[in-house]
Amino acid sequence: MGSMTIGKLSGATGVKVTTIRYYESIDLLDEPERSASGQRLYGAAAVERLGFIRHARDLGFPVSAIRELISLQVDPGRDCDLVDQIARRQLGEVRRRLTQLEALEAELKRMITACEGGKVASCSVLAALGHHEHCLHEEHAGKEVLAALPSK
């Protein structure tokens, strides 16, 4: 029946081949069957599961949360309290970050509009970066806001 190689699965879900293997290595995906020569072979269940993972990741759920969600799916008779709790936690996280980013946006905008060009010595952007005391905030509510800029 419908058994696809890792490349097909990748094409079907939009998840890179290496990422699929990575998910398997961290036990997010079950080990698939193998062909005689050792190539991975997937069925419809894998497409479903991988789609689920991808959507959750797109929404910012950490892998640990996705692992929880998957384990909850295993027995469908359970109450979905925990599922909803995880989702609400994630929503809270997203909102926390939104608040932080809004503060950053405001400060960056202020910095940039204050600069009217000229020499580095008198650049208000550099001045503002050097003197946190003049900011409108005590601290940048929360820190470590942009975990790391993708930069790619």
Add this chain to the structure above:
Amino acid sequence: MGSMTIGKLSGATGVKVTTIRYYESIDLLDEPERSASGQRLYGAAAVERLGFIRHARDLGFPVSAIRELISLQVDPGRDCDLVDQIARRQLGEVRRRLTQLEALEAELKRMITACEGGKVASCSVLAALGHHEHCLHEEHAGKEVLAALPSK
């Protein structure tokens, strides 16, 4: 003159001791003088520099950008075009993330409010995660939105 140990510098700037040593290792901070027994000794310039770095990091500037900004500070007679360009790039980044997060917020909220409790089998949160097709968006504009949840 005012020479402080790494611990004092840490206290003065709010940057952890280990992080200060890390910044030195990646050449964001100059190597400081050392006491006879090898302990780092810092002066006022280090406090200033580290404060600058911290503020820029708080605003989400990647280390690579901070490195650029520092190198620009070195000759103050230059035009500040580049400084402003870096800041605007950062502002753009922040805005891009804001947009993404707003989309995520909306989808998570929708998911959660659709769930009215019950069993896992019928939980709308899990259903929504499983079926990306029913979303209001083609893709989650941009992906890799929350580089990694701090989770700490």
Add this chain to the structure above:
DNA sequence: TCTACAGTCTACAGTAACTATAGAGGCAAG
């Protein structure tokens, strides 16, 4: 059938910006 060439395999290193740990040595107060 031979030969490209794309796809797959494993294993390991690199990314960003730190944080944590181990194990050794330093410094001031009591």
Add this chain to the structure above:
DNA sequence: CTTGCCTCTATAGTTACTGTAGACTGTAGA
């Protein structure tokens, strides 16, 4: 002089992947 905190170096762990090397496999055209 001992207690207890500070500092030192070096190394590994974090998160969620991505990229590489080097070898093998599967397939389609000449």
